Amino acid sequence: MTLLIDPEEREIRELFRAVAFKNREVLEIGCGDGRLTFRYAAVTRRVHAFDQFDDLVKLARQNTPTDLRGKIHFGNASAEQLPYPAERFDLALLAWSL
Amino acid sequence: MVHALRECYRVLKPNGTLIDLRPAQIHRRVGVVQNGRWRELETMSETFEDERAADRAIAHVAREKLFRRTQRAQFEIKRYMDTLQDFRQWLDEFIEFTRLNHRPTVWEKVEREFAGRKGDAQIVVRGPLVLSVFRKM
Numbered sequence: 673m674t675l676l677i678d679p680e681e682r683e684i685r686e687l688f689r690a691v692a693f694k695n696r697e698v699l700e701i702g703c704g705d706g707r708l709t710f711r712y713a714a715v716t717r718r719v720h721a722f723d724q725f726d727d728l729v730k731l732a733r734q735n736t737p738t739d740l741r742g743k744i745h746f747g748n749a750s751a752e753q754l755p756y757p758a759e760r761f762d763l764a765l766l767a768w769s770l
Numbered sequence: 771m772v773h774a775l776r777e778c779y780r781v782l783k784p785n786g787t788l789i790d791l792r793p794a795q796i797h798r799r800v801g802v803v804q805n806g807r808w809r810e811l812e813t814m815s816e817t818f819e820d821e822r823a824a825d826r827a828i829a830h831v832a833r834e835k836l837f838r839r840t841q842r843a844q845f846e847i848k849r850y851m852d853t854l855q856d857f858r859q860w861l862d863e864f865i866e867f868t869r870l871n872h873r874p875t876v877w878e879k880v881e882r883e884f885a886g887r888k889g890d891a892q893i894v895v896r897g898p899l900v901l902s903v904f905r906k907m
Contacts, residue, residue, distance in 0.1 A: 674852035675860070682845050683791070683899065690841050690903050691787055699781060701774070751774035756781045764778040765789045770771055770824040 677707060684711040696762040701751045702769025706732030706744070713740050720756070722749045771827035779836045779906060788837055788904040790828065794844055795821050798864075798897035800876050802883050803850075804890060811883055812876040816868045828902075837904035844900050851893040854884055860895065 678684075687693075687708075694715045703709050703721035705728050713719045721744060723729050732746045749755055751769065778788050795818045801810040831837055851857045857880055865874075880893055 674850075675856050676850040678847040679850065680848065682847050686843055686845050686899075686901050687789070687791070690843060690901055691789060699778075701778075752777055754777045754781055758780050759783045759786075760781050761786060762783055763787045763789065764782055766774075766778070766791065768792050770774065770790050770792060770827065 681711070683708065687712060691763065693763070697760065698763045698765060699754070699756070699761040700765045700767055702767045703732060703746065704728050704767070706735055706746065708767055709744060709746075710735075710737060710740060713744050716743065719744045720747065720761075721745070722747050722751070722754075724748065724750065771824055772830050775827055775831045776836065779831070782906045784906065786906040788906065790824075790902040790904070791899060792821065792824065794898040794900045796898050798895055800880065800893070800895050802880070802887065803892050803894045804887055808894070809883070811879040812874065814864070814868075814874060814876070815870070817870070819869065828904075835907050838907050839902055840905050841903040842900065844898050846896055846898045849895045851895075854881060854893075857884075857893045 698719045700721040798814045
């Protein structure tokens with residue numbers, strides 16, 4: 673199966689144009705298989721990425737590039753009850769999930 | 771949705787940034803590309819119920835003065851599929867997630883068009899995304 677989503681990378685270019693990710697502590701809700709996460713994570717301090725679908729979270733963990741393994745934490749959680757204390761993140765990204 | 775936005779507010783630092791990235795309320799277009807030439811086959815007919823509900827949730831938390839919008843951008847992205855099987859999978863998910871109550875005629879159109887082509891033809895779905903940036907107040 674060959675499915676390419678946004679090979680022109682418009683999405684990540686627009687994200688980088690709109691917001692500074694460098695050295696930020698990022699929360700991503702709706703990370704899916706990590707397609708978008710992998711494109712921005714390298715410049716951040718750390719990413720905590722969640723999805724409600726466990727199979728997608730497993731896929732994201734499996735597909736994480738080696739150089740990003742210490743930087744991204746993938747988890748399964750509800751956006752309505754995040755397992756974090758108050759005022760933890762610099763940036764929250766709702767990726768196709770609101 | 772409002773609860774999720776309130777959770778984002780809670781876990782964001784003061785002046786933190788919230789990004790809402792999702793499909794625009796503009797119907798996606800399906801077509802075939804070969805040798806760089808696009809042939810449109812059908813415009814989909816999403817109801818945009820979820821998108822309107824998300825807009826209402828955003829308006830709600832803005833009224834509560836949790837967030838203030840600072841930027842908005844709209845741009846198109848494309849997804850490329852090499853086989854009819856890929857397209858069938860995309861279409862099934864599309865119908866499920868957009869809760870279409872009818873079977874679009876696009877499958878028959880794409881099947882007919884794609885079967886008659888050889889070489890590097892690809893099925894393409896085009897649609898705009900909206901990127902909104904909010905500041906925690």
